[in-house]
Amino acid sequence: MIQAILDAVSLGGVYALAALGLGLVFGVMRLVNFAHAELITVASYTLVMTHQFPLVVSIVLSVVVASLMALIMELVAYRRLRGSNPATMLIVSFGVSVLLQKVYELVFGALPRSASVATGLTGAFTVGGVSITTASVVTIVLAVVILLAMGYLIERTKLGLQLRAAASDFQTARLLGVRSNRLIASAFVISGALAAVVAFVNVVGNPQVDPRFGLDITILALVGIVVGGMNSLRGSALGGFIVGAVLSLLNVILGNGRVYAYSWMFVIVIVILLVRPGGILSKFATKERV
């Protein structure tokens, strides 16, 4: 039971991080970046390919690679799309995502690459007669630390202020002197770094990295930001957490029916969207409905 709750919280934490990465980019340019999945994947590949290096070096490399790739995506593809219809941008990012998957397939092969990363985290320990996996505790700690750091960045720094301003009204933020190129680029870099953190947690749990490694988590995180409310970063993180935690709990509650956990999850999402099309934290519930 305690393990189930811990699992729910840790999965929720991971999804919150992934959703926050998506939410940051959505906030500054209304882009639902489907290719966030490929940032997670490339960071995971980096971790696996550099497993013979010290762990810290490996992690730093994966953060650098994912951030760089996010920056390149922005420069090459998304920069030209600023201000386009969000649906068009969604399809472009879908295309970028498939494109990168195929490139990974060409470079790394379609079969999973695996290596044991951070073996110290795979065991379990016992507290008061209850067995707890190390990975879930580490994940929770990591997620809390990163979310707190992000919270500080967003609430207390100048960059965070600009990000929040841009998320609520990009045009006005520009008029008030926010430099759009630099702001958007930094949002992408941060989202790349967050993708690398998500990658680390996932690779520790399942070190079988294939070209579609990041896809599932991104789809669910995407669902999370819609559920939480796309117009606020807090909403994105909250939505991601809800999706991860609900999914994890559904797996326990449904018992033998757990193979249908995704279906129930998606049904819940559709219902939430119908009741609050702008997300749980939205204040204007009727805007996105017809």
Next chain:
Amino acid sequence: MTTRLRLQELLGPILIVIAFSYVVGLQSAQGLLIVQSTLALFVMVLALHVFVGNSGVLSFGHGAFAMFGAFASGIVTTPSNIKENSLQLQHLYPFLVNLNLGIYPSFVLAIAAGALVAGLSGLLLMRLNGLAAGIATFALLGVAYNIFFYNNRIGPGSQALLALPPFQFIEEPVVLTVIVMLAVYLFGISRAGRTLRATREDPLAAPALGISIMRVRWIAFTLSGAIAGLGGAMFAHVAGTVQVQDYYLPYTFMTLSMLIIGGGASLWGATVGTLLVTGIGQILLMMEQQKPILGIVVHIPNGTRAIVIALSLVVMLLWRSEGVTQGREFKIGMPKLRK
């Protein structure tokens, strides 16, 4: 897209599709297979055009309708003795085991299945707009995939149905495709079709003129669900097999790319996009397999094809977000200058 019947807009694409089918299909057995699968994908692209092209609302959910169509048709056309004896079908509902239909009645069933699922889900989904609609239709695809993948009472689960009767003649898919093209064009110039495009152009003005956005979108969604059901079933009967993975993300991506590359707003755009992507795909496939093209052998590494198709979608959207045809219909001769 137009508002009244102009014969060349309808006949042009139809004749080009027929010409393509016979020129390529009568070359070789492989050519026939290419034509059949292209037409099956084309029907799916037309389904997307009816809804996405006319309403401007993105749908990732049409793979779900294709899935329902394909499995409805696949289960009833698989012979009963195979259903009784095959290991992956041993949990099937008894009435499905005994039910046996020919390929054409099964298409009617597929159309009905697609329309029913689209009609019912549309009652809820059509209330949404913009990105929420995109994500909700994605959720629909996810639910359908999840159910078909794990439920072995209604199908083979994650396994494949293997013994579907394939198309016998090239005429079968060609006639079906032409009928769908006709239906799609007639819908486009109908009152509902024109009203729907009005809601796409201006979602604020349209309700002010007394248009119920939800109602016209629902009509188009149901019609396109029916066509997607047929497209899915046709796709299953090209190779004679059906598997749930065949209708998931790569299928959705492929058909959406075809529509967008061609230009989603017109019948001509859907036609051009499908033929263009198929053509480029085939040329690249021949290069991957080191076959001569016009006597020249160019070798490219395996997997390049998928990269080029994804890349051309991205480039097309960056360069011309309205697609190759810019949403215009087929027209012979020089385009008339305005004013």
